[in-house]
Amino acid sequence: MAYRFTLGGENYRFNDLKSVMAKASSHRSGDVLAGLAASTNAERIAAQYVLSELPLTVFLNEAIVPYEIDEVTRLILNTHDAKAFEQISHFTVGDLRDWFLQDATEGQNIAVIKNALTPEMVAAVSKLMRNQDLIAVTSKIEVVTKFRNTLGLKGHVSVRLQPNHPTDDLKGILASTIDGLLYGCGDAVIGINPATDSPDVTINLLNMLEDLRLKYEIPTQSCVLCHVTSALQIMEKAPVDLVFQSITGSQKANSSFGINLNMLKEAHEATLALGRGTVGNQCMYFETGQGSALSANSHHGVDQQTMEARAYAVARQFDPLLVNSVVGFIGPEYLFNGKQITRAGLEDHFCAKVMGLPMGMDVCYTNHADADQDDMDNLLTLLGVAGCNFFMGVPGTDDIMLNYQSTSFHDALYLRKVLGKKPAPEFEAWLLKMGIMDEKGSKLNIGENHKLLANL
Structure with a gap:
């Protein structure tokens, strides 16, 4: 399925979902090497607009690597938590970004839906985030x-x-x-x-x-x-x-x-x-x-x-x-x-x-x-x-x-x-x-007779 967006009087067309994802990515040499990167910043922004308005359900219906030939795709879709997804099934990618960044959304809220999130969904959200957004969200999360x-x-x-x-x-x-x-x-x-x-x-x-x-x-x-x-x-x-x-x-x-x-x-x-x-x-x-x-x-x-x-x-x-x-x-x-x-x-x-x-x-x-x-x-x-x-x-x-x-x-x-x-x-x-650190986390002086150095 092709996607289109008009920005500054210019029409941009993206052939499929993986093209939108690639063009929306921050500039990096690997995507340039692969011939996938946006050719201009304007094209990148147009792709990000498209991405922000895509329903999350699109990622369950359009595999970026075909299900029939790839066991990773099959793993992603076969283990998707449909029940947990009900909480966010009405979201677009932009909505998910906004939800992550809300003060009311805490680490435990994100943990509840972790198995409802496919890699493509979270990659899409990250493409709409500034560096500080990425930091703000993960600072909430504890994985022990x-x-x-x-x-x-x-x-x-x-x-x-x-x-x-x-x-x-x-x-x-x-x-x-x-x-x-x-x-x-x-x-x-x-x-x-x-x-x-x-x-x-x-x-x-x-x-x-x-x-x-x-x-x-x-x-x-x-x-x-x-x-x-x-x-x-x-x-x-x-x-x-x-x-x-x-x-x-x-x-x-x-x-x-x-x-x-x-x-x-x-x-x-x-x-x-x-x-x-x-x-x-x-x-x-x-x-x-x-x-x-x-x-x-x-x-x-x-x-x-x-x-x-x-x-x-x-x-x-x-x-x-x-x-x-x-x-x-x-x-x-x-x-x-x-x-x-x-x-x-x-x-x-x-x-x-x-x-x-x-x-x-x-x-x-x-x-x-x-x-x-x-x-x-x-x-x-x-x-x-x-x-x-x-x-x-x-x-x-x-x-x-x-x-x-x-x-x-x-x-x-x-x-x-x-x-x-x-x-x-x-x-x-x-x-x-062992006398390596003190209560404040400062490194103690280590002499040649320290127990960790003895009888090696």
């Missing part, structure tokens, strides 16, 4: 998850300790892990991206982290971010807390990652059966990123932000402990500069949170992007205000294995201090017991 500690509580922000090493050297990774713990990082997860997908290496890394956790009674979880099939292969031989997988918003793109929904279901059930959690047993960890489907030529003519939101439907199906976008990691071909990375990070966080996901963010960029650490400071702070569940803690911000720039252990201290936020409660108690 549990494994060995409690993540996502209001007033708290957590950190994934990311001690990657280019050769998976155990001593190097252990040194970075200890360093991060001494800065109060690691409550979200101690998560290692292995340099190879070797099962033996993965087992060795997991055993090392398990020994450390048990020795010092650290209330957190570990994860080696190997492929889901590798995790299934080693599950009976290694202490697997969480199963990780990168996901995206179309069946074809997920196939390029070597996965499908049945495979994720198998991994989820197998990990649940291990029962390794203590305060809860949410055991999946997913990463996403705008541009991943386009980079696999599997975007079906859909703009990258909407395709990203569709990945959240996949994540939502498996009740994850952690989800994060690696917002600037894929490169300037998809998000060219700091402004585009900032906008994408706020959009991704908004879409995931209103869909009920425990969203974190890898606030990052590659060295050939038109961005710098000041841009990352800005986005980190904005997302902290927005209530993002967790961030990355990378030694010195520089991941020497993945060769990109992220946020550091020091950045976590900064964010908690300026926003008055704390680590996960169980982890905070451990930091106090």
Whole structure:
């Protein structure tokens, strides 16, 4: 179905729903690369007018990726909560935006309808919002998850300790892990991206982290971010807390990652059966990123932000402990500069949170992007205000294995201090017991005889 709008005496025509969605998106290099972006700001505004007046029911009747060929579309439509949708079925996209922003609409009101919202609906709403709108809505929302500690509580922000090493050297990774713990990082997860997908290496890394956790009674979880099939292969031989997988918003793109929904279901059930959690047993960890489907030529003519939101439907199906976008990691071909990375990070966080996901963010960029650490400071702070569940803690911000720039252990201290936020409660108690932090969240001086450094 074609859509039309007249603006300033000029007529604009959009061939179908996905064209309206793409043209209404904020300018970004990935959509330009795909030939989907609005050619002028006027065309973008015309598309936003069209989008604002579309009934939400349109998104249930016009699939942007055909139902017959795509299991993600089938998942979205087959799991849609029709009963909860009755509350908002009369809304247009503009009405939903206004409802989100009303003072009377609180986080629990949004939670009631989360399964009535398709990814395309929330992506559409985000295209009508300024940055402050995205922040205002998500600051209302609390998404709490549990494994060995409690993540996502209001007033708290957590950190994934990311001690990657280019050769998976155990001593190097252990040194970075200890360093991060001494800065109060690691409550979200101690998560290692292995340099190879070797099962033996993965087992060795997991055993090392398990020994450390048990020795010092650290209330957190570990994860080696190997492929889901590798995790299934080693599950009976290694202490697997969480199963990780990168996901995206179309069946074809997920196939390029070597996965499908049945495979994720198998991994989820197998990990649940291990029962390794203590305060809860949410055991999946997913990463996403705008541009991943386009980079696999599997975007079906859909703009990258909407395709990203569709990945959240996949994540939502498996009740994850952690989800994060690696917002600037894929490169300037998809998000060219700091402004585009900032906008994408706020959009991704908004879409995931209103869909009920425990969203974190890898606030990052590659060295050939038109961005710098000041841009990352800005986005980190904005997302902290927005209530993002967790961030990355990378030694010195520089991941020497993945060769990109992220946020550091020091950045976590900064964010908690300026926003008055704390680590996960169980982890905070451990930091106090270990003499790493004081009651105000300030880092204590660590001498060479500190118990975390002794007898390693």
